[in-house]
Amino acid sequence: LKIYTTIDTRLQKYAENAARSQMEQLQKNFKSHWGSNDPWRDERGQLIPDFIENIAKRTSHYKTLSALYPNSPDSIDYYLNLPHMVKVFDYENGEVEKEMSTMDSIRYMVSFLHCAFVAMEAQTGEVKAWVGDIDFNTWKYDKVTASRQPGSTFKLFVYTEAMNQGLTPCDKRRDEPVSLKAYDPIKKREVVWRPHNANGYFTWDSLTLKRAFAQSINSVAVRLGQEMGIKRIAETARRMGIKSQLQETPSMALGSSDVNLLEMVNAYSVIADNGIHHKPKLVTKVVDKDGNVVYNGTTTSEQVIPYKSAFFMQRLLQGGLRERGGTSMALNGYVGNYNDCDWGGKTGTSNNHSDAWFMGVSPKLVVGAWVGGEYRSIHFRTGALGQGSRTALPICGHFLSKVLQDPAFKEYHAKFGESKDKEITKDMYEQPLVLLHFFLHMDYFYYLHNIYNCN
Incomplete structure:
Protein backbone atom coordinates (compact mmCIF):
# COMPACT_ATOMS: atom_id res chain seq x y z
CA LEU A 1 0.00 0.00 0.00
CA LYS A 2 1.01 3.59 -0.66
CA ILE A 3 -0.23 6.12 1.86
CA TYR A 4 -0.35 9.78 0.81
CA THR A 5 -0.43 12.31 3.64
CA THR A 6 -1.00 16.03 4.01
CA ILE A 7 2.43 16.47 5.61
CA ASP A 8 4.70 18.91 3.76
CA THR A 9 8.26 17.56 3.99
CA ARG A 10 9.77 21.06 4.06
CA LEU A 11 7.50 22.20 6.88
CA GLN A 12 8.10 18.91 8.68
CA LYS A 13 11.84 19.54 8.56
CA TYR A 14 11.39 23.05 9.93
CA ALA A 15 9.24 21.65 12.73
CA GLU A 16 11.69 18.90 13.66
CA ASN A 17 14.61 21.31 13.69
CA ALA A 18 12.70 23.85 15.79
CA ALA A 19 11.69 21.23 18.32
CA ARG A 20 15.13 19.65 18.51
CA SER A 21 17.06 22.90 18.96
CA GLN A 22 14.71 24.25 21.63
CA MET A 23 14.53 20.98 23.55
CA GLU A 24 18.29 20.51 23.55
CA GLN A 25 18.72 23.93 25.16
CA LEU A 26 15.85 23.29 27.57
CA GLN A 27 17.42 20.02 28.66
CA LYS A 28 20.66 21.81 29.49
CA ASN A 29 18.69 24.36 31.50
CA PHE A 30 16.76 21.60 33.24
CA LYS A 31 19.91 19.72 34.19
CA SER A 32 21.54 22.89 35.48
CA HIS A 33 18.36 23.82 37.36
CA TRP A 34 18.22 20.57 39.33
CA GLY A 35 21.96 19.90 39.53
CA SER A 36 22.62 16.73 41.52
CA ASN A 37 19.05 16.68 42.89
CA ASP A 38 16.41 14.30 41.56
CA PRO A 39 13.58 16.17 39.75
CA TRP A 40 10.63 13.88 40.62
CA ARG A 41 8.64 15.82 43.19
CA ASP A 42 5.14 15.74 44.68
CA GLU A 43 2.65 18.63 44.91
CA ARG A 44 4.55 20.07 47.89
CA GLY A 45 7.91 19.88 46.14
CA GLN A 46 9.04 16.90 48.19
CA LEU A 47 11.06 14.05 46.67
CA ILE A 48 8.79 11.13 45.75
CA PRO A 49 10.04 8.00 47.54
CA ASP A 50 10.63 4.83 45.49
CA PHE A 51 9.85 6.69 42.27
CA ILE A 52 12.51 4.93 40.19
CA GLU A 53 11.86 1.60 41.91
CA ASN A 54 8.17 1.73 40.98
CA ILE A 55 9.00 2.46 37.34
CA ALA A 56 11.52 -0.39 37.31
CA LYS A 57 8.82 -2.82 38.41
CA ARG A 58 6.97 -2.14 35.16
CA THR A 59 9.93 -3.00 32.92
CA SER A 60 10.35 -6.30 31.06
CA HIS A 61 13.74 -6.75 32.75
CA TYR A 62 12.16 -6.66 36.19
CA LYS A 63 9.44 -9.11 35.16
CA THR A 64 12.05 -11.52 33.81
CA LEU A 65 14.05 -11.30 37.03
CA SER A 66 10.91 -11.77 39.12
CA ALA A 67 10.17 -14.99 37.24
CA LEU A 68 13.73 -16.23 37.75
CA TYR A 69 13.97 -15.21 41.41
CA PRO A 70 10.40 -15.20 42.77
CA ASN A 71 11.53 -15.51 46.39
CA SER A 72 14.75 -13.56 46.26
CA PRO A 73 14.28 -9.76 46.19
CA ASP A 74 17.99 -9.28 46.91
CA SER A 75 18.87 -11.09 43.70
CA ILE A 76 16.44 -8.94 41.75
CA ASP A 77 17.92 -5.82 43.29
CA TYR A 78 21.45 -7.00 42.51
CA TYR A 79 20.78 -7.53 38.82
CA LEU A 80 18.79 -4.30 38.48
CA ASN A 81 21.86 -2.43 39.71
CA LEU A 82 24.38 -4.45 37.71
CA PRO A 83 25.92 -2.43 34.84
CA HIS A 84 25.41 -3.75 31.32
CA MET A 85 25.02 -2.32 27.82
CA VAL A 86 21.72 -0.47 27.45
CA LYS A 87 20.27 1.83 24.80
CA VAL A 88 19.80 5.44 25.90
CA PHE A 89 19.43 8.81 24.20
CA ASP A 90 21.68 11.83 24.06
CA TYR A 91 21.34 14.93 21.89
CA GLU A 92 24.79 14.60 20.34
CA ASN A 93 24.48 11.05 19.04
CA GLY A 94 20.79 10.13 19.25
CA GLU A 95 20.12 6.60 20.49
CA VAL A 96 23.38 5.02 21.68
CA GLU A 97 24.53 2.08 23.76
CA LYS A 98 26.12 2.84 27.12
CA GLU A 99 27.17 0.74 30.05
CA MET A 100 24.94 1.40 33.03
CA SER A 101 22.54 -0.43 35.30
CA THR A 102 18.83 -0.72 34.64
CA MET A 103 18.16 1.56 37.61
CA ASP A 104 20.63 4.19 36.41
CA SER A 105 19.28 4.05 32.86
CA ILE A 106 15.74 4.65 34.14
CA ARG A 107 16.96 7.52 36.31
CA TYR A 108 18.75 8.99 33.29
CA MET A 109 15.93 8.58 30.77
CA VAL A 110 13.02 9.84 32.90
CA SER A 111 14.91 13.08 33.49
CA PHE A 112 14.41 14.14 29.88
CA HIS A 413 1.30 35.53 4.91
CA ALA A 414 -2.19 36.83 5.68
CA LYS A 415 -4.08 39.33 7.81
CA PHE A 416 -7.41 38.90 9.57
CA GLY A 417 -8.83 42.11 8.12
CA GLU A 418 -11.85 44.14 9.13
CA SER A 419 -15.21 42.74 10.13
CA LYS A 420 -17.53 41.36 7.46
CA ASP A 421 -20.47 41.81 9.82
CA LYS A 422 -21.96 45.31 9.76
CA GLU A 423 -23.35 44.77 13.27
CA ILE A 424 -19.80 44.62 14.63
CA THR A 425 -18.64 48.15 15.36
CA LYS A 426 -15.14 49.18 16.29
CA ASP A 427 -16.14 50.33 19.76
CA MET A 428 -16.98 46.70 20.60
CA TYR A 429 -13.32 45.69 20.46
CA GLU A 430 -11.44 49.01 20.54
CA GLN A 431 -12.34 51.91 22.79
CA PRO A 432 -11.43 55.57 22.26
CA LEU A 433 -9.05 56.65 24.99
CA VAL A 434 -8.35 60.34 25.49
CA LEU A 435 -4.72 60.93 26.43
CA LEU A 436 -3.57 64.22 27.86
CA HIS A 437 0.10 64.96 27.23
CA PHE A 438 0.92 67.40 29.98
CA PHE A 439 2.99 70.42 29.14
CA LEU A 440 6.74 70.24 29.68
CA HIS A 441 7.03 74.01 30.08
CA MET A 442 4.45 76.37 31.46
CA ASP A 443 3.96 78.18 28.09
CA TYR A 444 3.23 75.04 26.00
CA PHE A 445 0.34 72.68 25.86
CA TYR A 446 0.03 69.59 23.77
CA TYR A 447 -3.16 68.81 21.93
CA LEU A 448 -5.58 66.23 23.22
CA HIS A 449 -6.04 63.43 20.78
CA ASN A 450 -7.97 60.21 20.61
CA ILE A 451 -6.33 56.88 20.04
CA TYR A 452 -8.11 53.61 19.67
CA ASN A 453 -6.90 51.07 22.19
CA CYS A 454 -9.21 48.89 24.29
CA ASN A 455 -7.37 48.94 27.66
Whole structure:
Protein backbone atom coordinates (compact mmCIF):
# COMPACT_ATOMS: atom_id res chain seq x y z
CA LEU A 1 0.00 0.00 0.00
CA LYS A 2 1.01 3.59 -0.66
CA ILE A 3 -0.23 6.12 1.86
CA TYR A 4 -0.35 9.78 0.81
CA THR A 5 -0.43 12.31 3.64
CA THR A 6 -1.00 16.03 4.01
CA ILE A 7 2.43 16.47 5.61
CA ASP A 8 4.70 18.91 3.76
CA THR A 9 8.26 17.56 3.99
CA ARG A 10 9.77 21.06 4.06
CA LEU A 11 7.50 22.20 6.88
CA GLN A 12 8.10 18.91 8.68
CA LYS A 13 11.84 19.54 8.56
CA TYR A 14 11.39 23.05 9.93
CA ALA A 15 9.24 21.65 12.73
CA GLU A 16 11.69 18.90 13.66
CA ASN A 17 14.61 21.31 13.69
CA ALA A 18 12.70 23.85 15.79
CA ALA A 19 11.69 21.23 18.32
CA ARG A 20 15.13 19.65 18.51
CA SER A 21 17.06 22.90 18.96
CA GLN A 22 14.71 24.25 21.63
CA MET A 23 14.53 20.98 23.55
CA GLU A 24 18.29 20.51 23.55
CA GLN A 25 18.72 23.93 25.16
CA LEU A 26 15.85 23.29 27.57
CA GLN A 27 17.42 20.02 28.66
CA LYS A 28 20.66 21.81 29.49
CA ASN A 29 18.69 24.36 31.50
CA PHE A 30 16.76 21.60 33.24
CA LYS A 31 19.91 19.72 34.19
CA SER A 32 21.54 22.89 35.48
CA HIS A 33 18.36 23.82 37.36
CA TRP A 34 18.22 20.57 39.33
CA GLY A 35 21.96 19.90 39.53
CA SER A 36 22.62 16.73 41.52
CA ASN A 37 19.05 16.68 42.89
CA ASP A 38 16.41 14.30 41.56
CA PRO A 39 13.58 16.17 39.75
CA TRP A 40 10.63 13.88 40.62
CA ARG A 41 8.64 15.82 43.19
CA ASP A 42 5.14 15.74 44.68
CA GLU A 43 2.65 18.63 44.91
CA ARG A 44 4.55 20.07 47.89
CA GLY A 45 7.91 19.88 46.14
CA GLN A 46 9.04 16.90 48.19
CA LEU A 47 11.06 14.05 46.67
CA ILE A 48 8.79 11.13 45.75
CA PRO A 49 10.04 8.00 47.54
CA ASP A 50 10.63 4.83 45.49
CA PHE A 51 9.85 6.69 42.27
CA ILE A 52 12.51 4.93 40.19
CA GLU A 53 11.86 1.60 41.91
CA ASN A 54 8.17 1.73 40.98
CA ILE A 55 9.00 2.46 37.34
CA ALA A 56 11.52 -0.39 37.31
CA LYS A 57 8.82 -2.82 38.41
CA ARG A 58 6.97 -2.14 35.16
CA THR A 59 9.93 -3.00 32.92
CA SER A 60 10.35 -6.30 31.06
CA HIS A 61 13.74 -6.75 32.75
CA TYR A 62 12.16 -6.66 36.19
CA LYS A 63 9.44 -9.11 35.16
CA THR A 64 12.05 -11.52 33.81
CA LEU A 65 14.05 -11.30 37.03
CA SER A 66 10.91 -11.77 39.12
CA ALA A 67 10.17 -14.99 37.24
CA LEU A 68 13.73 -16.23 37.75
CA TYR A 69 13.97 -15.21 41.41
CA PRO A 70 10.40 -15.20 42.77
CA ASN A 71 11.53 -15.51 46.39
CA SER A 72 14.75 -13.56 46.26
CA PRO A 73 14.28 -9.76 46.19
CA ASP A 74 17.99 -9.28 46.91
CA SER A 75 18.87 -11.09 43.70
CA ILE A 76 16.44 -8.94 41.75
CA ASP A 77 17.92 -5.82 43.29
CA TYR A 78 21.45 -7.00 42.51
CA TYR A 79 20.78 -7.53 38.82
CA LEU A 80 18.79 -4.30 38.48
CA ASN A 81 21.86 -2.43 39.71
CA LEU A 82 24.38 -4.45 37.71
CA PRO A 83 25.92 -2.43 34.84
CA HIS A 84 25.41 -3.75 31.32
CA MET A 85 25.02 -2.32 27.82
CA VAL A 86 21.72 -0.47 27.45
CA LYS A 87 20.27 1.83 24.80
CA VAL A 88 19.80 5.44 25.90
CA PHE A 89 19.43 8.81 24.20
CA ASP A 90 21.68 11.83 24.06
CA TYR A 91 21.34 14.93 21.89
CA GLU A 92 24.79 14.60 20.34
CA ASN A 93 24.48 11.05 19.04
CA GLY A 94 20.79 10.13 19.25
CA GLU A 95 20.12 6.60 20.49
CA VAL A 96 23.38 5.02 21.68
CA GLU A 97 24.53 2.08 23.76
CA LYS A 98 26.12 2.84 27.12
CA GLU A 99 27.17 0.74 30.05
CA MET A 100 24.94 1.40 33.03
CA SER A 101 22.54 -0.43 35.30
CA THR A 102 18.83 -0.72 34.64
CA MET A 103 18.16 1.56 37.61
CA ASP A 104 20.63 4.19 36.41
CA SER A 105 19.28 4.05 32.86
CA ILE A 106 15.74 4.65 34.14
CA ARG A 107 16.96 7.52 36.31
CA TYR A 108 18.75 8.99 33.29
CA MET A 109 15.93 8.58 30.77
CA VAL A 110 13.02 9.84 32.90
CA SER A 111 14.91 13.08 33.49
CA PHE A 112 14.41 14.14 29.88
CA LEU A 113 11.86 16.79 28.95
CA HIS A 114 9.61 15.96 26.01
CA CYS A 115 7.69 17.91 23.40
CA ALA A 116 5.02 17.77 20.72
CA PHE A 117 4.23 20.09 17.83
CA VAL A 118 1.50 20.38 15.20
CA ALA A 119 0.99 22.80 12.31
CA MET A 120 -2.43 22.81 10.65
CA GLU A 121 -3.93 24.77 7.78
CA ALA A 122 -6.78 26.74 9.28
CA GLN A 123 -9.04 26.69 6.23
CA THR A 124 -8.71 22.99 5.36
CA GLY A 125 -7.86 21.11 8.56
CA GLU A 126 -4.85 19.59 6.79
CA VAL A 127 -1.95 18.74 9.11
CA LYS A 128 1.25 20.07 7.56
CA ALA A 129 3.77 19.16 10.28
CA TRP A 130 3.61 16.69 13.18
CA VAL A 131 6.34 16.12 15.76
CA GLY A 132 5.47 13.44 18.30
CA ASP A 133 8.59 13.79 20.48
CA ILE A 134 12.26 14.68 20.39
CA ASP A 135 13.37 11.32 18.94
CA PHE A 136 11.10 8.67 17.43
CA ASN A 137 13.70 5.88 17.63
CA THR A 138 13.90 6.28 21.40
CA TRP A 139 10.35 7.26 22.35
CA LYS A 140 7.58 5.63 20.33
CA TYR A 141 4.72 7.13 22.37
CA ASP A 142 3.27 10.02 20.35
CA LYS A 143 2.95 13.08 22.58
CA VAL A 144 0.70 14.84 20.04
CA THR A 145 -2.15 12.53 21.04
CA ALA A 146 -1.14 12.25 24.71
CA SER A 147 -3.61 13.66 27.23
CA ARG A 148 -2.24 16.48 29.39
CA GLN A 149 -3.64 19.49 31.25
CA PRO A 150 -3.81 22.47 28.86
CA GLY A 151 -3.64 25.19 31.50
CA SER A 152 -4.62 28.64 30.31
CA THR A 153 -4.83 27.63 26.64
CA PHE A 154 -8.26 26.24 27.61
CA LYS A 155 -9.42 29.79 28.39
CA LEU A 156 -10.09 30.07 24.67
CA PHE A 157 -13.36 28.22 25.22
CA VAL A 158 -14.33 30.26 28.28
CA TYR A 159 -13.96 33.52 26.38
CA THR A 160 -15.49 32.12 23.19
CA GLU A 161 -18.62 31.17 25.11
CA ALA A 162 -18.63 34.65 26.66
CA MET A 163 -18.64 36.10 23.14
CA ASN A 164 -21.38 33.61 22.18
CA GLN A 165 -23.50 34.98 25.02
CA GLY A 166 -23.14 38.58 23.90
CA LEU A 167 -20.06 39.94 25.62
CA THR A 168 -17.41 41.86 23.69
CA PRO A 169 -13.65 42.35 24.14
CA CYS A 170 -14.30 45.74 25.73
CA ASP A 171 -16.66 44.47 28.43
CA LYS A 172 -15.07 44.46 31.85
CA ARG A 173 -14.73 42.15 34.84
CA ARG A 174 -12.91 42.69 38.12
CA ASP A 175 -9.61 41.06 38.94
CA GLU A 176 -10.22 40.15 42.56
CA PRO A 177 -10.24 36.99 44.70
CA VAL A 178 -12.97 34.44 44.09
CA SER A 179 -13.97 31.54 46.35
CA LEU A 180 -15.97 28.56 45.13
CA LYS A 181 -17.08 25.29 46.63
CA ALA A 182 -15.74 22.37 44.63
CA TYR A 183 -15.35 18.63 45.07
CA ASP A 184 -11.77 17.49 45.67
CA PRO A 185 -11.28 13.99 44.19
CA ILE A 186 -8.12 13.45 46.26
CA LYS A 187 -9.62 14.47 49.60
CA LYS A 188 -12.96 13.02 48.46
CA ARG A 189 -14.94 15.86 49.91
CA GLU A 190 -16.13 19.36 49.12
CA VAL A 191 -13.55 22.07 49.66
CA VAL A 192 -13.36 25.82 49.16
CA TRP A 193 -11.35 26.56 46.03
CA ARG A 194 -9.53 29.89 45.94
CA PRO A 195 -7.67 30.20 42.63
CA HIS A 196 -4.89 32.75 42.37
CA ASN A 197 -3.27 34.53 39.47
CA ALA A 198 0.03 33.32 38.05
CA ASN A 199 1.88 36.35 39.43
CA GLY A 200 0.47 35.73 42.92
CA TYR A 201 -1.54 38.92 43.33
CA PHE A 202 -4.78 40.64 42.27
CA THR A 203 -5.01 44.15 40.86
CA TRP A 204 -8.56 44.72 42.17
CA ASP A 205 -9.12 46.65 38.94
CA SER A 206 -11.91 46.34 36.42
CA LEU A 207 -10.22 44.90 33.33
CA THR A 208 -11.47 44.61 29.78
CA LEU A 209 -11.82 41.03 28.63
CA LYS A 210 -9.24 41.84 25.97
CA ARG A 211 -6.64 42.70 28.60
CA ALA A 212 -7.66 39.92 31.00
CA PHE A 213 -7.25 37.34 28.23
CA ALA A 214 -3.94 38.81 27.04
CA GLN A 215 -2.52 38.78 30.56
CA SER A 216 -4.16 35.40 31.31
CA ILE A 217 -5.85 36.62 34.50
CA ASN A 218 -7.18 33.53 36.29
CA SER A 219 -9.68 35.33 38.50
CA VAL A 220 -11.53 36.74 35.48
CA ALA A 221 -11.56 33.38 33.68
CA VAL A 222 -12.99 31.62 36.75
CA ARG A 223 -15.60 34.34 37.19
CA LEU A 224 -16.60 34.06 33.53
CA GLY A 225 -16.76 30.30 33.90
CA GLN A 226 -19.39 30.64 36.59
CA GLU A 227 -21.23 33.41 34.77
CA MET A 228 -21.39 31.63 31.41
CA GLY A 229 -21.85 28.15 32.83
CA ILE A 230 -19.26 25.38 32.90
CA LYS A 231 -21.58 23.02 31.03
CA ARG A 232 -22.07 25.47 28.17
CA ILE A 233 -18.33 26.11 27.96
CA ALA A 234 -17.72 22.37 27.71
CA GLU A 235 -20.31 22.12 24.93
CA THR A 236 -18.58 24.91 23.02
CA ALA A 237 -15.23 23.15 23.41
CA ARG A 238 -16.71 19.94 22.01
CA ARG A 239 -18.23 21.73 19.03
CA MET A 240 -14.83 23.26 18.30
CA GLY A 241 -13.09 19.88 18.20
CA ILE A 242 -12.33 18.70 21.74
CA LYS A 243 -13.04 14.97 21.90
CA SER A 244 -11.46 14.21 25.29
CA GLN A 245 -13.76 13.75 28.25
CA LEU A 246 -14.01 17.00 30.19
CA GLN A 247 -14.47 17.19 33.95
CA GLU A 248 -17.13 19.88 34.26
CA THR A 249 -15.89 21.48 37.47
CA PRO A 250 -15.06 25.16 38.17
CA SER A 251 -11.35 24.49 37.62
CA MET A 252 -12.06 23.44 34.03
CA ALA A 253 -12.01 27.17 33.22
CA LEU A 254 -8.29 27.14 34.02
CA GLY A 255 -7.53 24.01 32.02
CA SER A 256 -7.65 21.25 34.63
CA SER A 257 -9.19 18.66 32.27
CA ASP A 258 -6.83 16.63 30.11
CA VAL A 259 -6.89 17.17 26.34
CA ASN A 260 -4.38 16.52 23.57
CA LEU A 261 -2.42 18.84 21.31
CA LEU A 262 -4.11 17.80 18.05
CA GLU A 263 -7.52 18.66 19.52
CA MET A 264 -6.32 22.04 20.71
CA VAL A 265 -4.74 23.02 17.39
CA ASN A 266 -7.93 21.95 15.64
CA ALA A 267 -10.06 24.02 18.03
CA TYR A 268 -7.90 27.13 17.64
CA SER A 269 -8.27 26.70 13.87
CA VAL A 270 -11.99 27.34 14.31
CA ILE A 271 -11.17 30.86 15.48
CA ALA A 272 -8.72 31.40 12.62
CA ASP A 273 -11.31 30.37 10.01
CA ASN A 274 -14.10 32.60 11.31
CA GLY A 275 -15.98 29.97 13.31
CA ILE A 276 -15.78 27.06 10.85
CA HIS A 277 -14.59 23.69 12.13
CA HIS A 278 -12.70 21.40 9.76
CA LYS A 279 -12.13 17.82 10.80
CA PRO A 280 -8.35 17.22 11.01
CA LYS A 281 -6.99 15.61 7.87
CA LEU A 282 -3.73 13.68 7.77
CA VAL A 283 -4.21 11.09 5.00
CA THR A 284 -5.31 12.15 1.51
CA LYS A 285 -5.51 8.70 -0.08
CA VAL A 286 -4.36 5.08 0.12
CA VAL A 287 -3.44 3.20 -3.06
CA ASP A 288 -2.97 -0.58 -3.34
CA LYS A 289 -0.24 -2.38 -5.30
CA ASP A 290 -2.35 -2.32 -8.47
CA GLY A 291 -2.83 1.43 -8.34
CA ASN A 292 -6.40 1.29 -7.09
CA VAL A 293 -7.44 3.98 -4.63
CA VAL A 294 -8.78 2.08 -1.63
CA TYR A 295 -9.24 5.14 0.56
CA ASN A 296 -9.94 8.78 -0.19
CA GLY A 297 -9.36 11.17 2.66
CA THR A 298 -12.18 13.64 3.17
CA THR A 299 -12.92 16.27 5.73
CA THR A 300 -16.11 17.86 6.98
CA SER A 301 -16.68 21.56 7.53
CA GLU A 302 -19.28 23.16 9.77
CA GLN A 303 -19.96 26.59 11.25
CA VAL A 304 -19.79 25.75 14.96
CA ILE A 305 -19.61 29.22 16.53
CA PRO A 306 -20.95 32.56 15.24
CA TYR A 307 -18.73 34.67 13.00
CA LYS A 308 -18.95 37.48 15.54
CA SER A 309 -17.53 35.28 18.30
CA ALA A 310 -14.64 34.16 16.09
CA PHE A 311 -13.90 37.73 15.02
CA PHE A 312 -13.77 38.92 18.63
CA MET A 313 -11.58 35.98 19.65
CA GLN A 314 -9.15 36.79 16.83
CA ARG A 315 -8.75 40.22 18.44
CA LEU A 316 -8.29 38.70 21.89
CA LEU A 317 -5.61 36.33 20.61
CA GLN A 318 -3.83 39.19 18.85
CA GLY A 319 -3.96 41.04 22.15
CA GLY A 320 -1.61 38.45 23.62
CA LEU A 321 1.12 39.92 21.40
CA ARG A 322 0.01 43.55 21.55
CA GLU A 323 -1.44 44.29 24.98
CA ARG A 324 0.70 45.52 27.84
CA GLY A 325 1.70 42.44 29.82
CA GLY A 326 0.51 40.03 27.12
CA THR A 327 1.83 36.54 27.82
CA SER A 328 2.50 35.85 24.13
CA MET A 329 4.55 38.98 23.42
CA ALA A 330 7.72 36.92 22.96
CA LEU A 331 6.33 35.64 19.65
CA ASN A 332 6.90 39.14 18.24
CA GLY A 333 10.60 38.34 18.27
CA TYR A 334 9.95 35.68 15.63
CA VAL A 335 7.10 37.08 13.52
CA GLY A 336 7.13 40.81 14.29
CA ASN A 337 9.09 41.82 11.19
CA TYR A 338 6.39 40.63 8.79
CA ASN A 339 3.88 43.44 8.30
CA ASP A 340 1.79 41.37 5.90
CA CYS A 341 0.91 38.86 8.65
CA ASP A 342 -1.41 38.89 11.65
CA TRP A 343 -0.61 36.57 14.54
CA GLY A 344 -2.31 35.83 17.80
CA GLY A 345 -1.29 33.52 20.59
CA LYS A 346 -2.10 31.96 23.93
CA THR A 347 0.21 30.44 26.49
CA GLY A 348 -0.70 27.78 29.01
CA THR A 349 0.99 26.31 32.06
CA SER A 350 -0.55 23.64 34.29
CA ASN A 351 -0.12 23.17 38.03
CA ASN A 352 3.50 22.94 39.20
CA HIS A 353 4.64 23.81 35.65
CA SER A 354 4.17 20.16 34.64
CA ASP A 355 2.71 21.04 31.23
CA ALA A 356 3.70 24.04 29.15
CA TRP A 357 1.76 25.01 26.02
CA PHE A 358 1.67 27.59 23.29
CA MET A 359 -0.90 28.07 20.55
CA GLY A 360 -0.22 30.40 17.62
CA VAL A 361 -2.96 31.58 15.26
CA SER A 362 -3.02 33.28 11.86
CA PRO A 363 -5.70 33.35 9.14
CA LYS A 364 -4.03 30.53 7.18
CA LEU A 365 -1.87 28.58 9.62
CA VAL A 366 -2.30 27.45 13.24
CA VAL A 367 0.50 25.96 15.32
CA GLY A 368 0.67 24.41 18.75
CA ALA A 369 3.41 23.06 21.01
CA TRP A 370 3.53 21.18 24.30
CA VAL A 371 6.54 20.66 26.58
CA GLY A 372 6.72 18.55 29.73
CA GLY A 373 8.17 15.53 31.46
CA GLU A 374 7.18 11.96 30.73
CA TYR A 375 5.71 12.01 34.24
CA ARG A 376 3.90 15.07 35.59
CA SER A 377 6.06 15.00 38.70
CA ILE A 378 9.10 15.92 36.58
CA HIS A 379 9.22 19.65 35.89
CA PHE A 380 10.96 22.94 36.58
CA ARG A 381 10.49 24.33 40.08
CA THR A 382 9.58 27.85 38.99
CA GLY A 383 7.22 29.42 36.49
CA ALA A 384 10.01 31.71 35.32
CA LEU A 385 11.69 28.64 33.82
CA GLY A 386 8.78 26.29 33.19
CA GLN A 387 5.99 28.48 31.81
CA GLY A 388 4.67 28.12 28.27
CA SER A 389 6.16 31.38 27.03
CA ARG A 390 9.66 30.16 27.95
CA THR A 391 9.43 26.52 26.88
CA ALA A 392 6.75 25.86 24.24
CA LEU A 393 6.50 29.27 22.55
CA PRO A 394 10.07 29.21 21.14
CA ILE A 395 9.34 25.95 19.29
CA CYS A 396 6.48 27.66 17.46
CA GLY A 397 8.54 30.80 17.05
CA HIS A 398 11.54 29.08 15.47
CA PHE A 399 9.23 27.16 13.14
CA LEU A 400 7.28 30.25 12.06
CA SER A 401 10.38 32.34 11.46
CA LYS A 402 11.60 29.71 8.99
CA VAL A 403 8.21 29.41 7.29
CA LEU A 404 7.68 33.15 6.94
CA GLN A 405 11.10 33.78 5.41
CA ASP A 406 10.67 30.95 2.89
CA PRO A 407 9.26 32.28 -0.45
CA ALA A 408 7.66 28.88 -1.07
CA PHE A 409 5.17 29.57 1.73
CA LYS A 410 4.09 33.09 0.82
CA GLU A 411 0.50 31.80 0.99
CA TYR A 412 0.73 31.77 4.79
CA HIS A 413 1.30 35.53 4.91
CA ALA A 414 -2.19 36.83 5.68
CA LYS A 415 -4.08 39.33 7.81
CA PHE A 416 -7.41 38.90 9.57
CA GLY A 417 -8.83 42.11 8.12
CA GLU A 418 -11.85 44.14 9.13
CA SER A 419 -15.21 42.74 10.13
CA LYS A 420 -17.53 41.36 7.46
CA ASP A 421 -20.47 41.81 9.82
CA LYS A 422 -21.96 45.31 9.76
CA GLU A 423 -23.35 44.77 13.27
CA ILE A 424 -19.80 44.62 14.63
CA THR A 425 -18.64 48.15 15.36
CA LYS A 426 -15.14 49.18 16.29
CA ASP A 427 -16.14 50.33 19.76
CA MET A 428 -16.98 46.70 20.60
CA TYR A 429 -13.32 45.69 20.46
CA GLU A 430 -11.44 49.01 20.54
CA GLN A 431 -12.34 51.91 22.79
CA PRO A 432 -11.43 55.57 22.26
CA LEU A 433 -9.05 56.65 24.99
CA VAL A 434 -8.35 60.34 25.49
CA LEU A 435 -4.72 60.93 26.43
CA LEU A 436 -3.57 64.22 27.86
CA HIS A 437 0.10 64.96 27.23
CA PHE A 438 0.92 67.40 29.98
CA PHE A 439 2.99 70.42 29.14
CA LEU A 440 6.74 70.24 29.68
CA HIS A 441 7.03 74.01 30.08
CA MET A 442 4.45 76.37 31.46
CA ASP A 443 3.96 78.18 28.09
CA TYR A 444 3.23 75.04 26.00
CA PHE A 445 0.34 72.68 25.86
CA TYR A 446 0.03 69.59 23.77
CA TYR A 447 -3.16 68.81 21.93
CA LEU A 448 -5.58 66.23 23.22
CA HIS A 449 -6.04 63.43 20.78
CA ASN A 450 -7.97 60.21 20.61
CA ILE A 451 -6.33 56.88 20.04
CA TYR A 452 -8.11 53.61 19.67
CA ASN A 453 -6.90 51.07 22.19
CA CYS A 454 -9.21 48.89 24.29
CA ASN A 455 -7.37 48.94 27.66
